[in-house]
Amino acid sequence: MNNNNLLTLWGSPHSLYTGKVRSYLIKKGLTFRELLPANPYFQNEIVTAVRLMVVPVVETADGEILQDSTAIIDQLEHRYPDNPMIPATPIQRIVAHLLDGFGSQGMLPAAMHYRWSYRTEQEHFLRAEFGRTIHHGSNREQRLAAGASMMDYFNGFLPTLGVNNDTISAVEAAHEDLLDALDTHFQHHPYLLGGHPCIADFGFMAPLYAHLARDPVPSALMKQRAPNVYRWTERMNQGLMIDAEFFDHPPEFLADDVIPETLEPILKLLFADWGRNLSPIHSSPITGYRKIVTQQQGK
Known part of the structure; x- marks a missing residue:
C-alpha cells in the first residue's frame, strides 16, 4: 500500500489519539499521508495484522505496522533522531x-x-464525523446511519471513567x-x-x-x-x-x-x-x- 517512502497514518479527524500522532508527525517533519479506516485496505490488511479495529496505526514504507500512540512516537523518535521531540535535560x-x-x-x-454528555447538542456533527471514518461512499444518509451505530458503542464509556x-x-x-x-x-x-x-x-x-x-x-x-x-x-x-x-x-x-x-x-x-x-x-x-x-x- 505504501510507496514513495511515505509513512501512512491510519486514523480519523475525531480520534483523540490520532490527533496526538498527527501533530507529532507534522512537527517532527516526517513525510506522511493520512487515510481513513473506511478504506478497504485497512479492513483487509491492517485490522488483520493488528487483530483489532483501532486507530491510530502507522504503516512504514516497508510494510511494518506500529500501533499505540506512545509506542509509535517512541519508535519513530528512535528511528529519526534529528529534531528530537524529547528534551535532553x-x-x-x-x-x-x-x-x-x-x-x-x-x-x-x-x-x-x-x-458524550452533550451528545444531543452536537448529534449531527458527531454522526458525520464517525460516519466518514467507517463508511466509504457518497450516500449521505448511509454515512450518518453508520456514524450513529458506531456512536452507540463509544457512548457507554462514561461510567468506566467515573x-x-x-x-x-x-x-x-x-x-x-x-x-x-x-x-x-x-x-x-x-x-x-x-x-x-x-x-x-x-x-x-x-x-x-x-x-x-x-x-x-x-x-x-x-x-x-x-x-x-x-x-x-x-x-x-x-x-x-x-x-x-x-x-x-x-x-x-x-x-x-x-x-x-x-x-x-x-x-x-x-x-x-x-x-x-x-x-x-x-x-x-x-x-x-x-x-x-x-x-x-x-x-
Missing part, C-alpha cells in the same frame, strides 16, 4: 513525560464528558481552570516547554484537539474562554513555524533546563486533579479531582 524531560501522561490519560474524563451526575460539575470546573492556566501560558510561549514542541504538547493534543477543539460544545467554550489554547491547537497542526506573535521567541526549549514560570500553575492543577492517580492504590481516572476529594473530606 533531566528536569525538562521528566516534566515533558509527566505532562504527556496527564494529557494522554488524566484528561480522558473531560474529553469524553464533553463529547463521569456521572455527581462528578460532572467537578470535571467541568477542573477543565475550565486548566483552560485558564493554559491560556495564560500560551500568551507567553508557543509550546508547553518554550519555543519548541515536545511530547508534552502531543500528549495534550490528544484531548484538546479532536474532542475539545472540534466538537461544537467544548470548541465554543475553548474559543470564548481560552482563545490562546485554540490557537495552539492550530499551531500544533502546522509545520515548523514561528507565529507572528512569537517572532522574537527562540525556537528551542528554555536554556539551563528551566521550566517556564507560566507552566507552574498547570503543574499544580495536574497534581491536584490527577496526582492521586499516579499511585497504584487509586486507579480510577476520576478519584483525584480535588473538588471531589474536598467534598468527601467535608462529609
